[in-house]
Amino acid sequence: MQNKIFQIKHELWLEMLFGSFSIKDEKLYHKLYDFSSILFRHLEWIGRDLVEKKIVFNYDKNNLNIETKDNHELFAKLIKLLKDSRKYYENTPLFQRIINDEEFFISELTQYLATHPNEPITAYDKRREYPNKNLSQPQKDALTLFLFEENYKEYELILVYTYSNLFTDNKNLSNIFKILVDESQFHLKSFSRMLSLMGILSTPRTLMKQIYRFGDMKQFLLDGIKEEEAAKEECLRLAREIEDEELSSFFSFINFQENYHIDLMQEALKEV
């Protein structure tokens, strides 16, 4: 039952998060993104509670169908999901806190339904055109593949670092994991917004358990450094290939951020 709550919350977070990415209106997007950040905190709280109770949990989830045709359909869907999740909650102070937050989300979403004009969602129409950019077909293909690949990777990192953080007693290591989660949240947001603009937004696939349930933290960090170095190369290659000042500068910026991640992971290595 308790793992089911964790799964429901995980799915709810993804529905709110990717729902936010799908919205064109910047203000509404930020609102829903904030709600999703709070839902992610709920997920961490529930995870910590399960660890304390020594209950095994996982990141399994159903294959989510996140596509909605317009904002109103999305708001109505999110309200329903928030209400439906209630039946799994327990009568404890933790879940009372969660319910209070979600009550607020429901009232806000209800208000958006009543007051905001409806707008179509184009995040899933597969048009693969980047707005106001004249990219060639090979450039679009390279960008598409990169965004898909990295989007999944960032989601994976968020879950792996969060999971590891739930099981560590080392304060320094915990701080590093928290920073890395924040960094990946930012990357996931950036890449997903780009996927949304191109009409190819989708939720990441489910993680295999051996990705986050590993015994050798040192090896995980060493592999992670290798992956960050590979991601740096990919960013540089894409920045060169894309031949667009704005996009190239964004990918160069991401490339420099990977340096910071590598430094953090090397710091983490000293702690294990």
Add this chain to the structure above:
Amino acid sequence: MEQTKEQKREALKDEYIDHMMNPRNYGVIENYSGKGVGNNPNNNEMVEMYISVEKEVLMNLKYQAIGCTTTVAGASIFTDMICGETLEEAVSVTKQVLKKLETAPEEDRACGEMVVMSFLASLKNYENRKTGDEKECKMNIVNDCPTEELEDAK
């Protein structure tokens, strides 16, 4: 009206994008008839394939992967293609896919091979289970993705 080559290529690309966005058959079969792993021993990427067989027909297939988008989209297309086929037909399709992979771009070859190997391993496991041997079947790929390390080694 018949499609031009360009239109066919675009339709194919759209289909591929659709598999990337919504991979079919991703997941696990709890009561499987066979389970196999296609493995890349150089980087620990893998595809885990589950099959459900009834009267020698593939009733269901599911897979999970530690790998790239190409691997996942490839597995989505492959499992979609052979689901509902007899085992004999599925093996015949598998041979054709392996043949095609010989001329595929180097970077796609390893991903495709890993998918096919996972299916062949699941078939082996299915046959073994008939004799009471439940041991996991794993098959390694022969080709690998071109990486700087590999290029240096060459």
